[in-house]
Amino acid sequence: GEDVEQSLFLSVREGDSSVINCTYTDSSSTYLYWYKQEPGAGLQLLTYIFSNMDMKQDQRLTVLLNKKDKHLSLRIADTQTGDSAIYFCAERVGTALIFGKGTTLSVSS
């Protein structure tokens, strides 16, 4: 079945780059997404990538997709304390979104 795996925690210092990794299993995924969730809040769509793309850059965010290895990563450049949150990777299979368990990013000043 479908499964999305992420590491649970990442800790970085302010100003450094953060890289959050994700692996998925369903090769029929059409889109892959990164969502951000702050405490007690819903999910905010950060960025997405179509499955036939390798890379997408959007300001401080860079998404890399290795479709052969089913590996997705999100790089946040110049990480700020306001970036501290849980980041969810999700793959779209049909109309459903399959989420990972989320990576908690902690940014220290």
Place this chain on the structure above:
Amino acid sequence: GAVVSQHPSWVICKSGTSVKIECRSLDFQATTMFWYRQFPKQSLMLMATSNEGSKATYEQGVEKDKFLINHASLTLSTLTVTSAHPEDSSFYICSASWAGASGMTDTQYFGPGTRLTVL
């Protein structure tokens, strides 16, 4: 654009009562709305998918008589937790999507969530 609201944001109720949660797409017409449940420090679990004007499709293991979903219009879906019990306490999040938007087809936009506590 693509703003989704939920109401209420937080509700406490007694065991045995029913609670209705609303999900609205504020600046677009949502052809499909989704309801998720999230346990503390866990991922989102899809409960059901609903299209406007038709019955919701429930995921395996989700009781349709317990979690009533109504999608009466293109901007409003409701989730009613009937005869709530403490084990129903959770964070409920809805999302909405529309078909055909160039480059963003069927992307889901999420509401801020509703925290339900059943005493």
